[in-house]
Amino acid sequence: MAARIYQRPKNAMQSGKARTDEWVLEFEQSEARRPDPLMGWTGSGDTQAQVQLTFESKDEAKAYAERYGITARVHATPPKGLKLQAYADNFR
Template identity: 75%
Template sequence: MSARIYQRPKNAMQSGKAGTSDWLLEFEASEAKRADPLMGWAGSGDTQQQVVLSFESQEDAQAYAQRYGIEAHVIPTPPRKLKLQSYADNFR
Protein backbone atom coordinates (compact mmCIF):
# COMPACT_ATOMS: atom_id res chain seq x y z
CA MET A 1 0.00 0.00 0.00
CA SER A 2 1.60 3.25 -1.09
CA ALA A 3 0.51 6.85 -0.68
CA ARG A 4 1.61 10.36 -1.47
CA ILE A 5 1.81 13.33 0.88
CA TYR A 6 1.35 16.78 -0.60
CA GLN A 7 -0.15 20.24 -0.09
CA ARG A 8 -3.15 21.21 -2.20
CA PRO A 9 -2.30 24.16 -4.49
CA LYS A 10 -4.31 27.36 -4.54
CA ASN A 11 -7.27 27.33 -6.89
CA ALA A 12 -6.42 29.41 -9.96
CA MET A 13 -10.02 30.54 -10.35
CA GLN A 14 -10.33 32.14 -6.91
CA SER A 15 -8.20 34.49 -4.85
CA GLY A 16 -8.68 32.69 -1.52
CA LYS A 17 -6.12 30.34 -0.03
CA ALA A 18 -8.43 28.26 2.19
CA GLY A 19 -7.25 24.69 2.66
CA THR A 20 -3.83 25.25 1.10
CA SER A 21 -1.96 24.99 4.41
CA ASP A 22 -3.14 21.43 5.12
CA TRP A 23 -1.04 18.41 4.16
CA LEU A 24 -2.94 15.56 2.49
CA LEU A 25 -2.18 11.84 2.52
CA GLU A 26 -3.77 10.21 -0.50
CA PHE A 27 -3.51 6.53 -1.39
CA GLU A 28 -2.37 5.57 -4.87
CA ALA A 29 -4.43 3.24 -7.07
CA SER A 30 -3.65 -0.43 -6.60
CA GLU A 31 -5.68 -1.60 -9.59
CA ALA A 32 -6.67 -0.05 -12.89
CA LYS A 33 -10.16 1.31 -13.47
CA ARG A 34 -12.36 -0.55 -15.90
CA ALA A 35 -15.58 0.34 -17.69
CA ASP A 36 -18.81 -1.05 -16.28
CA PRO A 37 -20.47 -3.17 -18.99
CA LEU A 38 -23.98 -1.89 -18.26
CA MET A 39 -23.53 1.83 -17.67
CA GLY A 40 -20.07 2.46 -19.13
CA TRP A 41 -18.84 4.26 -15.99
CA ALA A 42 -15.23 3.81 -14.93
CA GLY A 43 -14.72 2.09 -11.60
CA SER A 44 -12.65 -0.38 -9.64
CA GLY A 45 -12.81 -2.48 -6.49
CA ASP A 46 -10.10 -0.39 -4.83
CA THR A 47 -11.74 1.61 -2.03
CA GLN A 48 -8.45 3.10 -0.75
CA GLN A 49 -8.54 5.62 -3.62
CA GLN A 50 -11.50 7.32 -1.93
CA VAL A 51 -9.59 7.98 1.30
CA VAL A 52 -7.86 11.35 1.67
CA LEU A 53 -6.53 12.23 5.13
CA SER A 54 -5.77 15.80 6.16
CA PHE A 55 -2.97 16.80 8.57
CA GLU A 56 -1.73 20.08 10.03
CA SER A 57 1.93 19.46 9.11
CA GLN A 58 4.08 17.31 6.89
CA GLU A 59 5.66 15.65 9.95
CA ASP A 60 2.24 14.58 11.25
CA ALA A 61 1.39 12.97 7.92
CA GLN A 62 4.73 11.15 7.77
CA ALA A 63 4.35 9.96 11.38
CA TYR A 64 0.88 8.57 10.59
CA ALA A 65 2.20 6.73 7.53
CA GLN A 66 5.11 5.30 9.49
CA ARG A 67 2.87 4.25 12.41
CA TYR A 68 0.57 2.23 10.12
CA GLY A 69 3.27 0.89 7.78
CA ILE A 70 2.21 2.91 4.76
CA GLU A 71 4.93 3.50 2.18
CA ALA A 72 4.54 7.23 1.52
CA HIS A 73 6.54 9.66 -0.56
CA VAL A 74 6.40 13.43 -0.13
CA ILE A 75 5.73 15.67 -3.10
CA PRO A 76 7.38 19.02 -2.29
CA THR A 77 5.31 22.16 -2.60
CA PRO A 78 6.45 24.25 -5.57
CA PRO A 79 7.35 27.85 -4.74
CA ARG A 80 4.63 30.38 -5.42
CA LYS A 81 5.54 32.82 -8.15
CA LEU A 82 3.83 36.18 -8.01
CA LYS A 83 3.64 38.25 -11.15
CA LEU A 84 3.42 41.76 -9.77
CA GLN A 85 2.40 44.36 -12.28
CA SER A 86 0.33 47.48 -12.34
CA TYR A 87 -2.91 47.96 -14.24
CA ALA A 88 -1.13 50.30 -16.68
CA ASP A 89 1.13 47.42 -17.79
CA ASN A 90 -1.86 45.88 -19.59
CA PHE A 91 -1.78 48.71 -22.14
CA ARG A 92 1.94 48.76 -23.05
Template identity: 75%
Template structure:
Protein backbone atom coordinates (compact mmCIF):
# COMPACT_ATOMS: atom_id res chain seq x y z
CA UNK A 1 0.00 0.00 0.00
CA UNK A 2 1.94 3.04 -1.24
CA UNK A 3 1.53 6.36 0.51
CA UNK A 4 2.72 9.91 0.08
CA UNK A 5 4.09 12.35 2.62
CA UNK A 6 3.66 16.05 1.90
CA UNK A 7 3.30 19.38 3.61
CA UNK A 8 -0.21 20.79 3.52
CA UNK A 9 -0.44 23.75 1.10
CA UNK A 10 -1.92 27.12 1.98
CA UNK A 11 -5.63 27.43 1.29
CA UNK A 12 -6.08 29.61 -1.80
CA UNK A 13 -9.40 30.93 -0.54
CA UNK A 14 -7.98 32.47 2.64
CA UNK A 15 -5.02 34.66 3.46
CA UNK A 16 -3.97 32.83 6.63
CA UNK A 17 -1.32 30.11 6.84
CA UNK A 18 -2.92 27.97 9.56
CA UNK A 19 -2.01 24.26 9.56
CA UNK A 20 0.56 24.71 6.77
CA UNK A 21 3.38 23.53 9.05
CA UNK A 22 1.82 20.06 9.43
CA UNK A 23 2.97 17.11 7.35
CA UNK A 24 0.37 14.68 6.03
CA UNK A 25 0.63 10.97 5.25
CA UNK A 26 -2.15 9.66 3.04
CA UNK A 27 -2.53 6.51 1.00
CA UNK A 28 -2.79 6.11 -2.75
CA UNK A 29 -6.05 4.63 -4.04
CA UNK A 30 -5.90 0.84 -4.34
CA UNK A 31 -8.85 0.59 -6.71
CA UNK A 32 -10.61 2.95 -9.09
CA UNK A 33 -13.82 4.65 -8.08
CA UNK A 34 -16.96 3.53 -9.85
CA UNK A 35 -20.46 5.02 -9.96
CA UNK A 36 -23.08 3.57 -7.67
CA UNK A 37 -25.86 2.01 -9.77
CA UNK A 38 -28.66 3.45 -7.64
CA UNK A 39 -27.54 6.98 -6.80
CA UNK A 40 -24.72 7.55 -9.29
CA UNK A 41 -22.26 8.70 -6.63
CA UNK A 42 -18.61 7.78 -7.09
CA UNK A 43 -17.28 5.33 -4.52
CA UNK A 44 -15.07 2.32 -3.95
CA UNK A 45 -14.42 -0.36 -1.39
CA UNK A 46 -10.99 1.04 -0.54
CA UNK A 47 -11.09 2.31 3.04
CA UNK A 48 -7.44 3.43 3.06
CA UNK A 49 -8.39 6.51 1.03
CA UNK A 50 -10.25 7.82 4.08
CA UNK A 51 -7.13 7.72 6.29
CA UNK A 52 -5.10 10.91 6.58
CA UNK A 53 -2.47 11.14 9.33
CA UNK A 54 -0.98 14.46 10.48
CA UNK A 55 2.55 14.83 11.85
CA UNK A 56 4.49 17.82 13.22
CA UNK A 57 7.45 17.27 10.86
CA UNK A 58 8.62 15.17 7.93
CA UNK A 59 10.93 13.00 10.04
CA UNK A 60 8.06 11.89 12.29
CA UNK A 61 5.96 10.92 9.26
CA UNK A 62 8.86 9.00 7.70
CA UNK A 63 9.57 7.23 11.02
CA UNK A 64 5.92 6.18 11.26
CA UNK A 65 5.97 4.82 7.70
CA UNK A 66 9.18 2.89 8.37
CA UNK A 67 7.88 1.49 11.65
CA UNK A 68 4.74 0.05 10.06
CA UNK A 69 6.31 -0.97 6.74
CA UNK A 70 4.47 1.58 4.62
CA UNK A 71 6.10 2.35 1.30
CA UNK A 72 6.01 6.16 1.33
CA UNK A 73 7.34 8.78 -1.06
CA UNK A 74 8.10 12.27 0.18
CA UNK A 75 6.85 15.14 -1.95
CA UNK A 76 9.02 18.21 -1.44
CA UNK A 77 7.38 21.54 -0.67
CA UNK A 78 7.90 24.10 -3.45
CA UNK A 79 9.60 27.32 -2.34
CA UNK A 80 7.36 30.30 -1.63
CA UNK A 81 7.64 33.10 -4.15
CA UNK A 82 6.55 36.46 -2.82
CA UNK A 83 5.51 39.21 -5.18
CA UNK A 84 6.48 42.37 -3.30
CA UNK A 85 4.39 45.34 -4.39
CA UNK A 86 3.84 48.81 -3.08
CA UNK A 87 0.50 50.59 -3.24
CA UNK A 88 2.16 53.42 -5.19
CA UNK A 89 2.95 51.00 -8.03
CA UNK A 90 -0.74 51.09 -9.01
CA UNK A 91 -0.39 54.74 -10.09
CA UNK A 92 2.79 54.58 -12.19
Protein backbone atom coordinates (compact mmCIF):
# COMPACT_ATOMS: atom_id res chain seq x y z
CA MET A 1 0.00 0.00 0.00
CA ALA A 2 1.42 3.32 -1.05
CA ALA A 3 0.20 6.69 0.14
CA ARG A 4 1.11 10.34 0.02
CA ILE A 5 1.08 12.88 2.81
CA TYR A 6 0.52 16.53 1.99
CA GLN A 7 -0.87 19.69 3.47
CA ARG A 8 -4.22 20.70 2.04
CA PRO A 9 -3.85 23.74 -0.26
CA LYS A 10 -5.97 26.87 -0.08
CA ASN A 11 -9.11 26.79 -2.18
CA ALA A 12 -8.60 28.97 -5.26
CA MET A 13 -12.28 29.89 -5.48
CA GLN A 14 -12.55 31.45 -2.03
CA SER A 15 -10.46 33.83 0.01
CA GLY A 16 -10.83 31.88 3.25
CA LYS A 17 -8.14 29.61 4.64
CA ALA A 18 -10.29 27.04 6.42
CA ARG A 19 -8.77 23.54 6.76
CA THR A 20 -5.43 24.63 5.24
CA ASP A 21 -3.54 23.65 8.40
CA GLU A 22 -4.58 19.98 8.11
CA TRP A 23 -2.31 17.24 6.81
CA VAL A 24 -3.88 14.59 4.58
CA LEU A 25 -2.85 10.96 4.10
CA GLU A 26 -4.26 9.78 0.78
CA PHE A 27 -3.81 6.32 -0.72
CA GLU A 28 -2.59 6.02 -4.28
CA GLN A 29 -4.52 4.03 -6.86
CA SER A 30 -3.45 0.42 -7.14
CA GLU A 31 -5.73 -0.35 -10.06
CA ALA A 32 -6.36 1.56 -13.28
CA ARG A 33 -9.72 3.17 -13.82
CA ARG A 34 -11.81 1.90 -16.68
CA PRO A 35 -15.09 3.02 -18.26
CA ASP A 36 -18.26 1.16 -17.43
CA PRO A 37 -19.60 -0.44 -20.63
CA LEU A 38 -23.24 0.41 -19.88
CA MET A 39 -23.16 3.95 -18.47
CA GLY A 40 -19.71 5.13 -19.54
CA TRP A 41 -18.74 6.26 -16.03
CA THR A 42 -15.15 5.67 -14.97
CA GLY A 43 -14.44 3.57 -11.94
CA SER A 44 -12.36 0.79 -10.47
CA GLY A 45 -12.53 -1.86 -7.79
CA ASP A 46 -9.93 -0.06 -5.68
CA THR A 47 -11.69 1.20 -2.56
CA GLN A 48 -8.51 2.46 -0.83
CA ALA A 49 -8.24 5.34 -3.33
CA GLN A 50 -11.43 6.81 -1.84
CA VAL A 51 -9.94 7.08 1.66
CA GLN A 52 -8.53 10.39 2.91
CA LEU A 53 -7.35 10.64 6.51
CA THR A 54 -6.72 14.05 8.07
CA PHE A 55 -4.21 14.81 10.82
CA GLU A 56 -3.26 17.92 12.74
CA SER A 57 0.46 17.60 12.03
CA LYS A 58 2.86 15.97 9.60
CA ASP A 59 4.41 13.92 12.40
CA GLU A 60 1.04 12.39 13.33
CA ALA A 61 0.46 11.36 9.71
CA LYS A 62 3.93 9.83 9.43
CA ALA A 63 3.49 7.97 12.73
CA TYR A 64 0.15 6.55 11.54
CA ALA A 65 1.73 5.34 8.29
CA GLU A 66 4.62 3.69 10.14
CA ARG A 67 2.30 2.06 12.68
CA TYR A 68 0.24 0.36 9.96
CA GLY A 69 3.11 -0.42 7.57
CA ILE A 70 2.08 2.05 4.88
CA THR A 71 4.84 3.35 2.63
CA ALA A 72 4.15 7.06 2.49
CA ARG A 73 5.83 9.90 0.62
CA VAL A 74 5.68 13.34 2.21
CA HIS A 75 5.14 16.21 -0.21
CA ALA A 76 6.64 19.43 1.07
CA THR A 77 4.43 22.46 1.33
CA PRO A 78 5.52 25.27 -0.97
CA PRO A 79 6.34 28.55 0.78
CA LYS A 80 3.46 30.97 0.94
CA GLY A 81 4.44 34.26 -0.57
CA LEU A 82 2.48 37.47 -0.47
CA LYS A 83 2.47 39.45 -3.70
CA LEU A 84 1.78 43.09 -2.93
CA GLN A 85 0.67 45.02 -5.95
CA ALA A 86 -0.94 48.41 -6.37
CA TYR A 87 -3.71 49.11 -8.88
CA ALA A 88 -1.46 51.66 -10.59
CA ASP A 89 1.00 48.88 -11.49
CA ASN A 90 -1.49 47.64 -14.11
CA PHE A 91 -0.80 50.75 -16.20
CA ARG A 92 3.02 50.73 -16.22
